[in-house]
Amino acid sequence: MKLRGGYNILLKGRPNSEEEVLCDPEILYLPLQSPRFNFSELCVEDGQQVAQGQILAKDPDNFFVPLLAPRVGTVRLQSVESHIVLENIEQKSEEAIADSKEISVQEKSAESKRKKLLDYGAWQFFYDAFEQSLPDPAKAPQAIILSILRLEPFGINGDAIVQNNLPDFIAGLEKLQSLIEYQPVYLVMPDTKSELTRYVREKIKGKAWVEFMEVPLRYPFDNFTVLARSLGLKRGSENPVWGIRAEGLLAVNKVLSNSQPYTERIISFAGPGVKIPKHLKTVPGYPIDQLISDRVTCEETRVINGGILTGETVTKKTKGIDSECSRFTVLCEHTEREFMGFAMPGFGKHSYSNSFMSLVRRKFRENITTDLRGEQRPCVACGFCEEVCPAGIMPHFIHKLLYQNELEEVEKHRIDLCVGCGLCSFVCPSKLELGKQFSDAHDLIREELHPQSSEPEE
């Protein structure tokens, strides 16, 4: 299967490659929920003094993936709902690292190394390429996809990370190989010829198990499911396909070479609502209020945990950066109503269609708000959603079938192939919430048509 569909949104607020190291705050708020995990099993008590890297809680549904203490501090369990609060943060020091785990540095087997990654907080950078979930560390994969691309506005600039950490990146590749036996590692690079790609190619020449995969720089060709399908890898096999990104590889390298828990995070803080979009080096639990203050441009903003097309709005309830977070995107909320907007030439508006005068301008990045930019209407069958769909399904047909409540037909139209990239909703001139409808329908199909497969006990 070839890569198909896709579309790039030229949006203001792309992060530059600069990396700002944030000072440690006084207090850390560690959310117990993150997009994939729910750290429901607490391992510490209220008031307990914890060391850096000590396990605070685990997620029993995800192979007991741990929530690590990013710094030395005192635990408060009750003070904020569904957060572990760390008070009296001690400034970072190299010696204050927990060595509670008795795993020797010399362990050989791939499986024990994966176990080590899990305990030391690097396993969470691995994704099951088809399910987007955490893969089972006990199972060997059929292949690994290592991508340095982040094409959704805006993610960590993989190029910048690789560039800034070239030796670690190359060393990390070796470490990655030691986690598996003979399975291939697909290194996904942009199809543009740059100094960096040439250098990386040069460096990995002798490594036969690394296969290059060049991908056009178009969203969502960095999506693991899209990549795995285009490589012809099979879903639902006994052995999963792992997906991992550049920052994950650095974490793997760090854990396996130093045997230290990985508690640092590089996040990108970008979007049209950010004054100076850049990368931030920080720790999970960093207070979001503190992060946002002084860094945003408008009064009313929407802070999104994740990219602009797939991320979730950060609510007031979430006080700190969760342990999975790799990017915050900030948008200004829509307030100004445009006069006769539909009839204006639109020199400043990019569109998937060619119906705005922005075409005559040179390439530029647009300042977009949370404006729905139109009213909801019935589908006019323009077919744009099908053109941009990277999964090769027909969103407009599925929408029609959902309207008629034909769940079985919807399943036949392969709604399960949807990767949730959000492009169909983005381009829809009728402003239909296609992406949301599809994820809801997918859940409904699992509940109503296949109740036994989701609950294996029955």
Added chain:
Amino acid sequence: MKFLLKIFDKNRHHFEEGGKLRLFKPVFDATENFHFSPATRTIFAPHLRDPLDVKRFMSTVIVALAPCVLLAVYFFGLRVLAVIFVSYAAGGIIEVLFAVVRKEEINEGFLVTGLLFPLILPPAIPLWMVAVGVMFGVLVGKELFGGTGRNLFNPALVGRCFLAIAYPKAMSSNWINPVLEFPGRMTQYVTSLNTDAISAATPLALAKQGNWAGIPNLLFGNVSGSIGETSAIAIIAGGIFLLFTRVANWRTVVGTLGSFAALGFVMHLANPQIFGPVVWHLLAGGLLFGAFFMATDPVSSPITNGGKWIYGTIIGVVTLLIRNLTGYVEGVMFAILLGNIAAPILDEIIVKIRLRKLKNER
């Protein structure tokens, strides 16, 4: 424009639930949102959206039709504007009525139907017929199917088809002779009583008697015919704009014109005496207008790309066959309506094939 927004804000409560004028909420909303883009924000991911909305989509079509309208006013006089006005007014009543009863928004799609319809009528047609035709078209062609996005046929063509069957004489006689010399008929208001200006037949009808209009005339549009269909240049200019903006799909247009040209070429070779040259047939009558503006209506044409090719081919071939082998002088209208009928079936076939391929995707 702040003051206008204030007026809207001040009067909104009349139209809300419990207000005196709540029945007319769709009218108020439409007026407000026509002037000011709505204040709606995204709720779910994706958090931002493409600027194209249905209003822009439909106004692009209107912009593309502007050259046709301007040249029609030049050649056929001010009455063209009256016909357009009546079409909008009468059709608008039906549209608003249904929006009020259904408690739904007024759909912008009508702005296109209301302009397309007069452009395919003879210029001297009685105004009451325009009103009857557009009301029938909107009511039967669109609203009874459930409104915009759910109609099977192109509403403008349904209206015209109704008139052609109900009033065949008026629909085949009210042609106006165009005036080329400046200022054309721009200062005149020609009705069917003005016998000097009224022409008996369109180029296609004359061609049946062996009288072929010159190609330059067909290109420029100074021949008699329906209001918007005479000037090939204006239609092609608007049509290319429409294809370029991607509001209309090129597959339908290429399918229609390509199949028409291919079959026309063969027929002309077989018997040049009866069947005119391909280029002449391409430019004459309503073919170009139909191919660019009527067949491409996304709602009533197939959605799948494969379906669009076949649909275009059906329209091209049927048009040529009706023109040359039947008693009718023009066949575009019937051809497109036939294509509309075929569209759902074409889609179903193409989707079946697609699904068979998708079935094995992992």
